[in-house]
Amino acid sequence: GAGVSQSPSNKVTEKGKDVELRCDPISGHTALYWYRQSLGQGLEFLIYFQGNSAPDKSGLPSDRFSAERTGGSVSTLTIQRTQQEDSAVYLCASSPRGPSSYNSPLHFGNGTRLTVT
Amino acid sequence: AQKVTQAQTEISVVEKEDVTLDCVYETRDTTYYLFWYKQPPSGELVFLIRRNSFDEQNEISGRYSWNFQKSTSSFNFTITASQVVDSAVYFCALSETTSGTYKYIFGTGTRLKVLA
Numbered sequence: 001g002a003g004v005s006q007s008p009s010n011k012v013t014e015k016g017k018d019v020e021l022r023c024d025p026i027s028g029h030t031a032l033y034w035y036r037q038s039l040g041q042g043l044e045f046l047i048y049f050q051g052n053s054a055p056d057k058s059g060l061p062s063d064r065f066s067a068e069r070t071g072g073s074v075s076t077l078t079i080q081r082t083q084q085e086d087s088a089v090y091l092c093a094s095s096p097r098g099p100s101s102y103n104s105p106l107h108f109g110n111g112t113r114l115t116v117t
Numbered sequence: 118a119q120k121v122t123q124a125q126t127e128i129s130v131v132e133k134e135d136v137t138l139d140c141v142y143e144t145r146d147t148t149y150y151l152f153w154y155k156q157p158p159s160g161e162l163v164f165l166i167r168r169n170s171f172d173e174q175n176e177i178s179g180r181y182s183w184n185f186q187k188s189t190s191s192f193n194f195t196i197t198a199s200q201v202v203d204s205a206v207y208f209c210a211l212s213e214t215t216s217g218t219y220k221y222i223f224g225t226g227t228r229l230k231v232l233a
Binding site for chain 2: 031033035041042043045048050056089091093103104105106107108109110111
């Protein structure tokens with residue numbers, strides 16, 4: 001695709017429900033990142049994928065958060081038993097990875113705005 | 118540990134003024150990359166520049182310029198003759214290789230308001 005696509009763009013859910021957020025990276029980009037941006041705050045790293053594996057999950061806030069990536073493409077971030085403090089914009093980014101693209105810039109999607117009521 | 122500090126939370130300037138956004142970083146790696154991103158009110162983060170740790174040349178792109186100084190671990194961003202369209206949140210970021218992973222660490226951002 002032309003850019004990183006995230007869905008849904010907005011999600012309102014009740015406290016205690018599970019939600020799934022989807023990210024479709026730029027075709028051919030092997031690295032995929034999830035970040036969280038709370039209102040007026042910076043970008044908080046959640047997890048990073050290289051292909052289908054996640055070398056760094058250090059940013060996941062709790063075991064209610066999980067993510068997977070299949071086929072080296074689409075990724076899903078799942079939040080179980082949502083809490084009000086999970087309300088934020090969840091951003092996905094992708095980049096090419098390889099000897100010729102070391103530390104390439106990240107390409108961001110428009111994010112999913114999650115509101116937990 | 119790696120860290121990016123943007124001490125300026127919010128800056129307001131009048132159109133046509135010059136403004137400098139500060140970024141200070143910490144890293145133990147000798148090889149790393151620094152980035153600036155712009156997040157306009159629409160929300161999408163836009164890449165502006167990448168600089169690697171071996172290249173301390175300053176860069177100018179139109180009204181934008183960047184000053185990278187390893188001696189002070191700073192990578193500052195200057196907008197000359199600011200315009201209302203420059204109003205946005207600007208993020209500085211650091212990328213390094215630690216234990217084979219490629220983490221991008223972002224600062225907390227500086228909100229720039231350019232008043233007409």
